[in-house]
Amino acid sequence: MAITFDNIAGGELAEKFKMALAQIGRNILDPNMDPEVARGMTINLKFKPKKAGTIDIEFDVKTKLAGFSKSDTVFLIGQDARTGRIEISEYGNREQVTRIEPPAAAYAEVKPVPPVQAYDPDTGEIYEQPQQRGPIDLRQAANK
Incomplete structure (x- = not known):
């Protein structure tokens, strides 16, 4: 019997591939995920030669999915x-x-800090003091 992707470990590798592909599909269709991020899948096969003509095979399937879209x-x-x-x-x-x-x-x-200016608490209107009419003498204001 020939070794194919579908029959490695009794079909376990092919099953993990299908599950990862379904994860990627759900992630793409999820409206909460970033629609422009590329998704990916990595399949690793490690071959460890042993004595007497045998090889141990380790495999895993990893997915790279998009995270939540920014809000x-x-x-x-x-x-x-x-x-x-x-x-x-x-x-x-x-x-x-x-x-x-x-x-x-x-x-x-x-x-409580006394207000610098009185105000109407219902409307928030500040009561202004009547201002002096005419020019202001800045020399007098500086000496105060």
């Missing part, structure tokens, strides 16, 4: 000025907001 998104992050809580959400997805509470020690250390 991106945008996260928004902010901090609640009153509680110190950090909030992270995905842009365009208002349903999932992750809130991270600051450590308890952070509450004790946070001291």
Whole structure:
């Protein structure tokens, strides 16, 4: 009987080849995998001569598959000025907001800072002080 690819080790090598080929096919058809990456298969046969005219054969089949395709998104992050809580959400997805509470020690250390300018807490409008009309004397401003 002649040695062929299909009958080595009772067909085991051919079966491993078919399984690897199916893996590559599934990887190519998977929409989550990078569609442009080349896939590959390596079949290794090692021949180890022995005494008395025998040869031991070792074989393995390895595949090189594509990884996940690259994706991106945008996260928004902010901090609640009153509680110190950090909030992270995905842009365009208002349903999932992750809130991270600051450590308890952070509450004790946070001291309210008086605002430089007064503002309306409902609208956020800053109340501006009336400004002086006319030219500004920069020499006087530098000496203050």
